[in-house]
Structures are given as C-alpha cells and as structure tokens.
Amino acid sequence: MIKGTVLIDRDICKGCELCIVACPQESLGLSKQININGYRFAELIQDNCTGCVNCALVCPDVAITVYRQPKSAIKRAG
Amino acid sequence: MEQEKISNSIAGQKTGEARLMKGNEALAEAAIRAGIDAYFGYPITPQSEVLEYFTNEMPKRHGVVLQAESEVAAINMIYGAAGAGGRVMTSSSSPGISLMQEGISYIASAQLPCLIVNVSRGGPGLGTIQPSQGDYFQAVKGGGHGDYHLAVLAPSSVQEMADFVFDAFRIAEKYRTPAMILADGALGQMMEKVVLPEEGSLPKTEKPWATTGKLDSRDRNIITSLFIEPERMEVINLGLQEKYKQMQSEVRFEEFALDDAEVALVAFGLSARICQKVVDLAREKGIKAGLLRPITLYPFPHDALSKLSEKVNFMLVVEMNAGQMVEDVTLAANGKCPVYFKGRMGGMIPSPEDVLKELESLVEKQSVSQD
Amino acid sequence: MEIALETTTAPTINGFELVYKKPSTLTDTPFHYCPGCGHSVVHRLLMEVIEEMGIQEQTVGVAPVGCSVFAYNYMDIDMQEAAHGRASAVATGVKRILPDKFVFSYQGDGDLAAIGTAETIHTVNRGENILMIFINNAIYGMTGGQMAPTTLLKQVTSTSPYGRNKEAMGYPLKITELLAQLPGAYYVSRQAVYNVNSVRKLKKSIEKSFAYQKLNKGTCFIEVVSNCPSGWKMTPVESNKWLEENMFPQYPLGDIKTPKE
Numbered sequence: 001m002i003k004g005t006v007l008i009d010r011d012i013c014k015g016c017e018l019c020i021v022a023c024p025q026e027s028l029g030l031s032k033q034i035n036i037n038g039y040r041f042a043e044l045i046q047d048n049c050t051g052c053v054n055c056a057l058v059c060p061d062v063a064i065t066v067y068r069q070p071k072s073a074i075k076r077a078g
Numbered sequence: 079m080e081q082e083k084i085s086n087s088i089a090g091q092k093t094g095e096a097r098l099m100k101g102n103e104a105l106a107e108a109a110i111r112a113g114i115d116a117y118f119g120y121p122i123t124p125q126s127e128v129l130e131y132f133t134n135e136m137p138k139r140h141g142v143v144l145q146a147e148s149e150v151a152a153i154n155m156i157y158g159a160a161g162a163g164g165r166v167m168t169s170s171s172s173p174g175i176s177l178m179q180e181g182i183s184y185i186a187s188a189q190l191p192c193l194i195v196n197v198s199r200g201g202p203g204l205g206t207i208q209p210s211q212g213d214y215f216q217a218v219k220g221g222g223h224g225d226y227h228l229a230v231l232a233p234s235s236v237q238e239m240a241d242f243v244f245d246a247f248r249i250a251e252k253y254r255t256p257a258m259i260l261a262d263g264a265l266g267q268m269m270e271k272v273v274l275p276e277e278g279s280l281p282k283t284e285k286p287w288a289t290t291g292k293l294d295s296r297d298r299n300i301i302t303s304l305f306i307e308p309e310r311m312e313v314i315n316l317g318l319q320e321k322y323k324q325m326q327s328e329v330r331f332e333e334f335a336l337d338d339a340e341v342a343l344v345a346f347g348l349s350a351r352i353c354q355k356v357v358d359l360a361r362e363k364g365i366k367a368g369l370l371r372p373i374t375l376y377p378f379p380h381d382a383l384s385k386l387s388e389k390v391n392f393m394l395v396v397e398m399n400a401g402q403m404v405e406d407v408t409l410a411a412n413g414k415c416p417v418y419f420k421g422r423m424g425g426m427i428p429s430p431e432d433v434l435k436e437l438e439s440l441v442e443k444q445s446v447s448q449d
Numbered sequence: 450m451e452i453a454l455e456t457t458t459a460p461t462i463n464g465f466e467l468v469y470k471k472p473s474t475l476t477d478t479p480f481h482y483c484p485g486c487g488h489s490v491v492h493r494l495l496m497e498v499i500e501e502m503g504i505q506e507q508t509v510g511v512a513p514v515g516c517s518v519f520a521y522n523y524m525d526i527d528m529q530e531a532a533h534g535r536a537s538a539v540a541t542g543v544k545r546i547l548p549d550k551f552v553f554s555y556q557g558d559g560d561l562a563a564i565g566t567a568e569t570i571h572t573v574n575r576g577e578n579i580l581m582i583f584i585n586n587a588i589y590g591m592t593g594g595q596m597a598p599t600t601l602l603k604q605v606t607s608t609s610p611y612g613r614n615k616e617a618m619g620y621p622l623k624i625t626e627l628l629a630q631l632p633g634a635y636y637v638s639r640q641a642v643y644n645v646n647s648v649r650k651l652k653k654s655i656e657k658s659f660a661y662q663k664l665n666k667g668t669c670f671i672e673v674v675s676n677c678p679s680g681w682k683m684t685p686v687e688s689n690k691w692l693e694e695n696m697f698p699q700y701p702l703g704d705i706k707t708p709k710e
Contacts, residue, residue, distance in 0.1 A: 005465060016485030016678075016685040022645050039484070054645045056469045060489045060685075061480050065458055067465035116545055142545045146538070147571035154535035154568070158542025161529045162509065166542075184532050289509045289527035289543065291550050300521045302530035 004051015004068035006044065012063040013041035019055035019064060028055060096273050101239040102266040104274070105169070105195060105259070106131035108240035111277040112247050114193075115164035116142035118155040120174060123207040124263035125197035128169045149174040153181030153194075160190035161301035163288030165247060169195035171263070172213050173204065176221070182256055183222030187303035187314065189321075191250035191283075193243065194228070195259045197266040200425030208425025209262035209348060214402040217260045218376045225315055227322050229257040230375040231330075232346040236270035238373075244280050249328055251283040253321055260375060262398070264348050264427070322377075330373040331382055335361070339368030341441060342386055344407050345396040346372045348427065353396050355430040356437065363434075365441055375403070380410045387411035391444055396433055397421045416444075474500040478522045485685020487675030488517050488584060490642040491651070495553070495582070496524055498655045508551040511540045513565075515557035516590040534565030537572035540579045551662055553580040559589045562598040562624040569624065576633030576667035580658045583625065583670065585700060586677040594680035598622040601699055606680070621699055625672045629706040635667030637706035641674045643689040647702070654704075666708065674700050 006028075008019075013035065019042050020028045029045035042055075042063075051068025099107070106128045109117065117136070119129040132143040142159075146152035152168050159166045170178065175196045185192060198213045200206035213221075220226045229249045231242040239261060246257035292298040305311040332350075335357050336342060343353040350371040360367035370386055372379050387393065392415050395404040404419040411417050420436040422428045458470045474496035480489040499508055505526055512520035514533035521528035531539040536554040544552040561569050561583050572581070588606055589595040595608040599621050603612040613621075629637040636658060640651040651673060658669035674696050676688035683691060 003465070004468070005462070007462075012479050014484035018485055018685055018689070021686055051465070051468055053469045057645050057648045058490065058642070060482060060484070060486055062471040062475060062489070062493050064469070065467070065471070066469035067462050068468045069464070070466050116542070118542065144541070144545060144575075147567050150535070151538040151541075151568050151571065154532060154538035155542035155545070157531070157535075158511065158529060158539035159546045160542075161539075162543045162546040164542075164546035166546075180532060181535070188530075289529055290547060291506050291509060292525065292527045293506055298521075298525055299527045300530070301528075302521065304518060304530050 002050050002069055004049045004066065006049060006055060006067070007065040008042050009063045010041040010043070011035050011037070012061050013039060014061060015039040015041055016060060017042070018058045018060065022054045022058045024052065024054065025050060094273060096271045098269050099236060099272050100127060100267060100269050101236045101261065102127035102197065103131050104236045104240040104272045105243060106135070108243040108275055109167050109193070110135055110139055110141060111275050112243050112280045113165060113278055113282065114141050114167050116144070116159045116166045118144050118146050118152040118159070118166070118168050120146055120149050120152050120170060122171045122174045124199055124266050125169050125171050125195070127266070128195070149177040150181065153178040153185070156192050157181055157185050157188070157190060160185065160192040161188065161289055163285040163290055165251070165282070167193040167195070169197065171197045171199045172201050172210070175213060175216070179216070179222035182228065183220070183224055183226060184303045185256045186220070186226035186228065186318070187224065188301050189254040190256065190301065191247070191254050192256050193246045193250060193259065194256055195261065198260065198262045200423070206425040207263060209264040209398060209427065210423070210425055211262060211347060211349065211397050211402070212399040212423070213260065214375065214397070214399060217258050218378070218406070226318055227376050229253070229255055229325060229328065230260050231257070232260045232373060232375050233265060234347045234350045234371065236265070236268060236272045239265055240272050240274055244275050247280060249325070253325055255321065255325070260347070262348055326377045328374060329377040329379050331379040332371040332373060334369040334371070336368035336370060336386065338366055339389070340366040340391050341437065342390040342393045343367060343369045343396060343433070343437070344372070344383065344393050344403070345369065346375060346403065349396045349398055352428055352430055352433060356433045359430060359434045360437055363438070365437065367437065372403070378406050380406070383407055383410035384412065384414070387414040390415055392416040392418060392440060394418045394420060394433075394437055394440060396428060398427060399423060472497045472500040474505050474525050476523055476525050480523060481519060482516065483679040485676065485678045485688065486516070487586065487642045487673065489523070490648060491582065491584060491673050491675070492517075492520060492523050494648065494652045494655055498652065498659060499526065502656075502659055504551055504659070508553070509543050509547065511536045511543065511552070511554040513554070513556040513560040515560050517555055517557060517584065518591065520555055534560050534563070535568055536560065537565065537577070537579070537581055538568045541572055541575070541577050544577055544579050548578075551659055553582060555582045556584070557590065558583070558585045558587065558597040558599040562622050566624070570628065570631070573628045573668045573670060574631045574633045576635065578662055578665045578667065580655075580662060580669045580671070583672040584675050585672050586675045586680070587621070587696065588677045588680040590677050590680050594677070598624070599700070601695060623700065625670065625705060628670055633667050634670055634706055635708055636661050636669040638670070638704045639672040639674060639700060639702050641692070641702055643676065643692050661708065672700070674702065
C-alpha cells in the first residue's frame with residue numbers, strides 16, 4: 001500500500017470540509033482548535049494517507065501540499 | 079491639358095497638397111496617419127462616414143477596424159485595446175456618447191490614453207441629426223460618474239477635424255488620459271479644403287504599464303479602476319486632480335480683433351465661425367467687436383477670459399444650446415463685466431444676422447445706461 | 450509520523466516525494482472567497498494550465514465585476530478589470546491589439562448572461578479567438594445573493610424570496626446552448642468543480658481551449674456549474690450535493706460543441 005502525507009496550511013484553510021469528503025481513506029477531519037480567522041481547519045486524523053491528491057484537487061484555497069512514497073521505496077519495502 | 083489623374087487613395091497624396099474632404103473623412107484619414115492601431119465604432123448619423131472610411135481604408139493600409147454591437151461594447155473594446163498598449167479611437171454622436179459615459183469614467187480612472195470623437199447632434203433624446211453644442215457640459219464636466227475630466231478639443235473647420243486628431247493623441251498619451259474631439263454634425267458633413275498631416279509623424283509612446291503579457295523582468299500589470307479601500311481610492315483621485323492641474327498648460331484659444339475691442343463675443347466650434355462674420359459686420363457698423371474662441375474646452379481658457387472681462391464692456395456668448403459654456407465664461411468674468419447669451423437649440427444654427435441684432439441691442443442698452 | 454504542519458514545498462520530506470503543490474502562477478494572496486466556493490478552484494486550474502503550458506508571459510486575463518472581481522489579486526499574469534458585463538468586449542479589444550497572445554475573460558452568470566448578454570453573444574458571433582470562462586452559480590454572489598438569469602425555477606434568493614416563478618421572472622437562461630448555435634463558437638463545454646472527477650475534467654477542458662486558441666478558429670467557451678454556499682445558505686458539502694441534484698438536470702455537463710478534428 002503506497003504511503004503518503006499532506007501538509008495543510010492551517011491559517012489558509014476555511015474549514016469547508018470538501019477535502020474531508022473527497023478523501024477515500026477518511027484520513028482527514030476538522031481540528032478542535034480554530035485558526036487565526038476563526039475557522040476549524042482540516043488536519044490528518046489517521047495515518048493511512050496514500051498521497052492520492054484528491055484533497056488538494058478539490059481544496060478551494062490551495063491549502064494542501066501532498067507528498068507520496070516513491071515507487072522505488074515500496075518495492076524495497078514490499 | 080491632360081487631366082492629372084487624381085489618386086482616389088488619399089494616402090498616396092503628397093503631403094502639403096490641399097484636398098477637398100468631408101470633415102468625418104478628414105478626421106478618419108488623419109487618424110490612420112496618426113498610426114492608430116484600432117478603431118471600434120458603431121453607426122450613428124451624422125458620423126457614420128468615420129466608421130465607413132476606416133472599413134474602406136484600413137484593410138489597404140494598417141490597423142484594426144471593428145463595428146461593435148453597441149457603443150457600450152465599443153467603448154469597452156477601447157478600454158481593453160488601450161490597456162493593451164494600443165493607440166485607439168472611437169467616434170459617435172450624442173446619444174451614442176451618452177451610452178459610452180460609464181466606460182469613459184472607467185477609462186479616466188484606469189488612466190488609459192485614447193481618442194473619443196463626438197460629432198454632436200441636436201437633443202435631448204433621439205433629437206435630430208442636425209448640429210448642436212448641447213453636449214458641452216457632458217464633455218467638459220465629465221459626463222460619467224465620479225470626479226474626472228477629458229481633454230476636450232473643439233474644432234471649427236475640416237482642417238482642425240484632421241489636425242486635432244494628432245493633438246488629441248499627443249495630449250492623451252502625454253497625460254495617460256482619454257481625450258475628446260467635440261465636433262458637430264455640420265463639421266462632420268461639410269466639405270472644405272484640408273492639408274492632411276504627414277503619415278506617421280506622431281511618434282509612438284512607451285507604455286510600460288500596458289497588459290502585453292507579464293515579462294519575467296517585471297511584475298504583472300493590472301489595468302483597473304477598482305480601489306476598494308477608500309484611502310487608496312482617494313490617492314487615485316488626488317493623482318487625477320494633480321494630472322488635471324498639469325494639463326492646464328495645454329490650454330489653447332484664438333483671438334480675433336480683440337486688441338481694440340469694446341465688446342467681445344465668445345464662442346467655440348461652429349458658433350465661432352459665425353461670430354467671426356458677426357465681428358466683421360459689427361465693425362462695419364462702428365461697433366468695435368472682437369471674438370475669443372476657446373479651442374481646448376478642457377482645460378478651459380479661464381485666465382484669458384478673466385483678463386478680457388477687465389477690458390470689454392460686456393461679453394456675448396454664442397452657443398448652439400440653451401447656454402452651457404456661458405456659465406464657465408461667467409465664472410471667469412467673475413462679475414467684472416456683464417456676460418450675455420445668445421443661442422439656438424434643436425439643431426438650429428444661429429445666423430450672423432441673428433447674433434448681430436442681439437449684439438446691437440446690447441450695445442444700445444448699454445450705452446443708454448451709461449448716459 | 451509527525452510532520453511539521455507549516456506548509457513547505459520541499460521536494461521531499463522523510464523520503465516522501467512532493468506530488469502536488471500550489472502553482473507558481475498563483476500569487477501569495479489568500480483567496481477572499483467564502484469557504485467552499487468553486488471560484489478559486491477554477492482560478493487554480495486556470496493558473497495550473499498556464500504554468501504547465503509555460504505561457505505566463507503570453508497570457509492576458511480579463512476579470513469581471515462579481516465575486517471574482519479581485520481575480521487579478523490571485524493570478525500572476527497581466528490582467529484587466531472590466532466594467533460589469535463588458536469583460537468579453539474588453540477581451541476583444543485586448544485580443545485585437547495582441548493577436549498572438551492568449552486572452553481569456555472570466556465572468557459570473559449575472560455579468561455574462563444578464564447585463565453582458567449582448568457582448569457575450571456578439572463576441573462569440575464574431576468568433577473572437579479568446580477563452581470565455583463562465584461561472585454559473587445561479588445567483589449574484591458579491592451583492593448578497595440576488596436572483597440571476599440562471600437561477601432555477603422555485604429557487605429562493607434574496608430577490609426571489611418566494612422562489613423564482615416563471616410568470617413574473619421568466620426561465621433559467623441556458624446561455625451556453627444558445628451560444629453553441631453560433632458558428633463563431635469553436636469549442637463549447639459545460640463543466641463543474643463539485644468533486645475530484647469534475648475538477649480533473651475541467652482542467653482538460655481548459656487545456657484544450659488554450660490549445661485551440663492558437664488555431665484561431667473561433668471562441669472557446671467553458672461554463673462551470675459552481676456552488677454558492679453563502680448565497681444558497683448551505684454548507685459547502687451540502688451545496689455540492691444540491692448542485693448535483695438540482696443544477697445538473699437544468700444544466701447538463703459535457704461538451705456541447707466540439708471541433709471536427
């Protein structure tokens with residue numbers, strides 16, 4: 001299983017939740033705290049992200065940067 | 079004598095050679111010679127010949143000509159093309175110019191150089207197609223929303239219809255402002271001798287602010303009139319007002335027989351031609367009359383009129399409207415001498431005799447009051 | 450695996466490769482749009498295509514009056530701000546002066562299909578070689594949620610408080626189908642950004658449009674059926690669901706006119 005991760009700019013995020021519903025792994029959820037604009041922001045709530053980029057594609061605020069395990073690493077690990 | 083073949087293409091004509099031309103066509107030919115990149119227009123009497131001329135000539139020479147779907151579309155094409163760095167022009171007549179007012183306000187705020195020609199016709203409303211000067215206020219005071227002005231030149235001959243195209247573009251590009259030629263249906267339709275300006279004799283100006291595609295070497299250019307923060311919007315306004323102050327140096331007017339004048343006529347455009355005749359007729363009757371003709375309606379020859387008001391017994395302003403420039407003349411005179419008005423409306427043109435009669439009665443009334 | 454949450458665009462983190470980041474053609478200004486609004490997704494896709502095609506220096510955009518009036522704060526290209534409804538006329542002026550540059554106009558439904566209808570129809574009828582982007586969210590967003598020409602029947606807005614009724618307020622205007630009839634329209638498509646799949650498809654549509662623009666064969670026109678969480682008074686997630694159930698029947702997605710290759 002490919003592993004990946006996301007970096008979410010908590011101050012840009014407006015808590016619209018579109019990434020949360022777009023994530024096939026249900027890796028994302030809304031934070032308990034609020035950001036400087038008063039929004040609860042999206043964050044990783046599970047470590048099962050596959051770096052599929054869905055969340056970043058639907059994010060209206062370009063708040064998400066996505067990283068993914070390179071294929072070569074998986075072969076070695078597999 | 080072998081009939082010298084007159085080339086129908088005026089382009090081929092040697093410079094300096096006089097030619098008989100209609101005002102609208104002299105204006106268009108001068109614009110091509112001024113090197114315009116594009117003309118966007120819409121048919122409306124009495125100036126459709128301008129658009130027709132461009133559609134005939136530009137394909138053979140250079141420049142884009144586009145008949146838009148409305149004057150509203152045309153002025154917004156001007157905005158886009160001027161913002162992209164083009165030397166561009168539109169023309170219309172009173173009702174069409176009214177449709178352009180919103181666009182012109184945007185152009186003034188975005189500081190885009192361009193030429194707008196109003197070949198005015200009698201109004202208000204659909205009005206008539208006969209000449210009028212009823213758009214003076216709209217042209218001079220800024221006919222759209224907000225505080226702004228256009229540089230406004232008022233030709234009174236076919237020669238000036240051609241020459242002022244060059245002057246208007248020079249001013250527009252020097253100050254990054256829309257400029258207007260305020261003519262009328264008679265000037266547009268009449269034919270007179272004209273010596274056309276030399277092709278290409280108006281140098282292009284640098285427009286680093288234009289949206290020509292963001293180069294790596296510079297930040298992006300944005301053409302806008304939107305400044306949502308009032309602090310910013312005021313700074314933009316202060317800049318415009320500073321520009322208009324600097325533009326005062328472009329003021330132009332002409333004086334006839336004013337050296338020894340005891341009474342002065344003040345008139346622009348077509349009315350000024352009529353008043354020139356009145357000056358001659360009056361002098362034949364022993365009335366020392368003279369004429370001051372504003373050429374730039376904005377900047378207005380305020381100082382010249384102020385000085386004149388100290389010298390003459392009264393001023394008679396003659397216009398083809400209900401009295402518009404007379405207000406500015408009165409302001410310039412500032413009570414130093416009486417300012418009277420004689421006008422015709424609805425597309426009627428005052429005759430020299432009409433004006434002379436008015437002048438004589440004013441002289442008489444004035445001399446009676448002095449006894 | 451705890452990763453520092455502040456954004457970085459380092460090529461790798463703990464051996465993971467960067468696979469998605471913000472395009473360089475977007476400025477650093479955060480979007481002002483309401484949470485979940487589709488506008489900024491379209492902005493990003495537009496700028497992604499411009500970045501990938503390497504035409505940042507060749508492109509001039511025209512922003513409208515509407516929610517996207519500040520589009521030029523986000524798009525790092527030369528841009529012009531048009532009067533309400535006149536973006537396609539402004540774009541015509543730009544393209545006629547700069548025929549070799551890529552030019553696009555970006556408008557909302559009020560701007561393009563109400564006040565700007567004449568400009569819209571005649572720009573396409575002239576086959577101006579520009580890309581016209583039309584965001585249809587069936588409402589005037591910036592001014593506070595009023596009815597638009599594309600507002601659906603029975604849809605409640607601040608100026609159709611009892612729901613739009615055809616007797617008084619006429620029908621939702623399918624301007625895109627109208628425009629597709631015009632020979633000047635070279636490529637006409639209706640897309641959306643309500644889910645991942647539609648976002649991918651819209652990007653392809655934009656890529657095609659810029660490719661077509663080089664051929665000088667006519668106007669490319671993309672309608673994006675989009676949401677307005679604030680105007681519709683729904684959450685972003687609900688708005689995309691409502692859009693799917695109510696907007697798509699009236700405004701079916703897909704290419705409406707494609708050039709015969």
